[in-house]
Amino acid sequence: MATSGVIFKRCGCRDDQRRRLEQSCPRLGERGHGTWYFHCSATNLIGRKERVRRGGYPSQAAARHARDEWLTTTEADRTAQGWTVERWLRHWLDNRTKIRPTTRFHYTRNVDTVLIPHLGRYRLADLDAPLIRTVFAQIAATRNTKGRPQSASAMNHLRTTLRAALNLAVKEGVLDCNPARHIEIVATSNPTPRCGPTPASHPGNRPAPARRWRCGPPTSSPSSSAPSTTTRCSPSGGSPGYAGYGAVSCAGCDGPTSTSTAAP
Known part of the structure; x- marks a missing residue:
């Protein structure tokens, strides 16, 4: 149910304390001073009474016309115009x-x-x-x-x-169409660089831990009766000859992972 409400005139004048005079300004009777407003209420889309005040109209007739036009609109249209x-x-x-x-x-x-x-x-x-x-x-x-x-x-x-x-x-009939339906999103570059798979990394892009190698005793070559001076280095806690990922070093000699001297 809608109510006709009131139509009034107000201005922006202030008193000595900088307070707005509103409708108590003595100059409101002057032609062209201030603007006209309307204030009324009507049922909104969810069944509740909603009050509205609009202003800035140059004449009383313009404010009355705007009020009548607002009251004749549907509940959905009033919601679209009045709701933020x-x-x-x-x-x-x-x-x-x-x-x-x-x-x-x-x-x-x-x-x-x-x-x-x-x-x-x-x-x-x-x-x-x-x-x-x-x-x-x-x-x-x-x-x-x-x-x-x-x-x-x-x-x-x-x-x-x-x-x-x-x-x-x-x-609910408040809008005729959805203006957000065809909005395109422009993809932006990812600001955080990602590590790709490299020979020095384990699966899952995690860097491999550094391995320490230990020198083992000389071993004999099975294909020759002469002893071989081959030095075997193995990773700490691993098996001899293990070729793992990551940085490797020898804990005993700080040299290469293996050295070999061929039999004469």
Whole structure:
């Protein structure tokens, strides 16, 4: 149910204490001093009475016409014109009762830390694709809580959250279409370099620990009766002749891993 409300005139004059005079200004009777406002209430989309005040009209007739036009609109149109994005995101979160706790946590984090600070002041009726693209470009230029550039994955999560919230607005008739549906996310380079597989690394890209080698006693060659002066070095705790990854050194002689002298 809608009420006709009131139409009044106000100005921006202040008294000696710098307080606004509002409707008590003695010059309000002068032609061209101040502007006209209307104040009324009507039922919103969720069945509650919602008060609205609009102003800046040059005449009383213009303010009355704007009031009548607002009262004749549908509940969905009044919601789009009167609700900010912040209020709608809060309403959407309150109605998402059948989601997992982790999903709610990520939705709430995206809404509180990014979407409301950048989009919360806009009205639902003002949302369109160019505006959202501009705002997302501004978000992509910021840094996350760890001081790193926003990743493509984080930007996609933000778009998913906003798109889900505006899908409800489309379903309720508040918006004709979802302006976040076709927003493209430009992938950014990963600021953290990753180690690739190299011969000096184990599977899993973890550097191999340095190995110490120990000199063993000379061994005899099985193919010759003459003794061989082959020195065998083995890694600490390993088997002789082990060819592992990583840096190696001999604990006894600090020389190469093996030395061999052929039999005469």
